[in-house]
Amino acid sequence: MSSVCHNKTQSGVGLESAKSQGTPREHEEKDANHADSWDLEKIAIEEVTRILSSFCASLPYVAIMPELKLVYFNARGRAELARWILAYGNIAYTDERIEMDDWPEKKKTIPTGKVPVLMVDEKPLPQSMAIARYLAHLANLVPEDPLEAAYCDALTDTLSDVAAEGYKIMFSSKTEDEKKQEYREQFFPNIMKPVLERLEKRLSNREWFASQLTWADLMISMVFGEVHKRKPEMLQPYPSVVALSLKVRDLPNIKKWVESAPETKF
Numbered sequence: 243m244s245s246v247c248h249n250k251t252q253s254g255v256g257l258e259s260a261k262s263q264g265t266p267r268e269h270e271e272k273d274a275n276h277a278d279s280w281d282l283e284k285i286a287i288e289e290v291t292r293i294l295s296s297f298c299a300s301l302p303y304v305a306i307m308p309e310l311k312l313v314y315f316n317a318r319g320r321a322e323l324a325r326w327i328l329a330y331g332n333i334a335y336t337d338e339r340i341e342m343d344d345w346p347e348k349k350k351t352i353p354t355g356k357v358p359v360l361m362v363d364e365k366p367l368p369q370s371m372a373i374a375r376y377l378a379h380l381a382n383l384v385p386e387d388p389l390e391a392a393y394c395d396a397l398t399d400t401l402s403d404v405a406a407e408g409y410k411i412m413f414s415s416k417t418e419d420e421k422k423q424e425y426r427e428q429f430f431p432n433i434m435k436p437v438l439e440r441l442e443k444r445l446s447n448r449e450w451f452a453s454q455l456t457w458a459d460l461m462i463s464m465v466f467g468e469v470h471k472r473k474p475e476m477l478q479p480y481p482s483v484v485a486l487s488l489k490v491r492d493l494p495n496i497k498k499w500v501e502s503a504p505e506t507k508f
């Protein structure tokens with residue numbers, strides 16, 4: 243902060259206007275006077291910026307949180323990432339879970355007719371990934387660097403696509419055996435495995451998916467931690483994905499949420 247003020251003044255009006263008038267002698271005197279006043283000015287600017295920056299640094303960051311209500315079914319599904327982010331950030335919200343019998347009536351009250359929807363100060367925000375990204379901003383889980391943030395978006399969108407393919411099979415009219423066969427022979431090798439392979443490579447030499455903990459790590463852990471819990475053998479070739487999933491699940495607020503969240507089928 244101090245060097246920005248300093249450079250701007252030094253290369254700006256001060257020196258230029260001193261050189262543009264008077265005889266050489268007057269010029270020298272003016273330069274000397276100017277140097278004195280410039281030194282004083284510089285000291286004053288540096289002192290003010292020093293005081294301001296130490297004052298700003300000592301101020302606590304007080305975010306004004308809106309009133310939040312997450313509306314979804316009594317399921318993890320497309321709302322669980324939002325719940326993890328809210329838990330991580332210790333952000334207060336109402337977790338409204340609609341019973342299936344009440345859905346036809348409730349649907350009429352939701353502008354898009356779809357859930358999840360996040361009520362932010364009573365205004366609806368639709369789309370699960372927009373909701374999660376917004377909450378990730380509130381919880382400080384989005385990198386400041388735009389490209390890093392975009393890589394996190396790419397990863398979370400990829401995992402959302404994978405989940406959508408999974409839901410297609412889950413909610414199809416096929417029998418349970420047919421579904422299992424489709425997961426094994428189609429979904430895993432063609433949809434999930436290529437993502438796992440790329441992710442394993444990226445995570446093998448870094449602590450987090452990006453340069454700090456982000457909502458991308460939370461989503462990796464939410465998705466693959468669940469697979470690991472149910473079918474650990476499937477993730478055996480992906481030790482870095484498993485390690486990251488477990489590390490995130492060990493964060494105190496996440497751990498607390500996972501242990502206390504309602505038990506649901508999906």
Ligand SMILES: N[C@@H](CCC(=O)N[C@@H](CS)C(=O)NCC(=O)O)C(=O)O
Nearest residue numbers: 319320355356357358368369370371
């Ligand atoms: N792209 C949307 C999809 C929303 C969606 O399809 N929601 C489903 C539940 S996961 C739903 O509302 N189904 C009930 C209905 O369509 O009546 C999102 O990610 O939020």
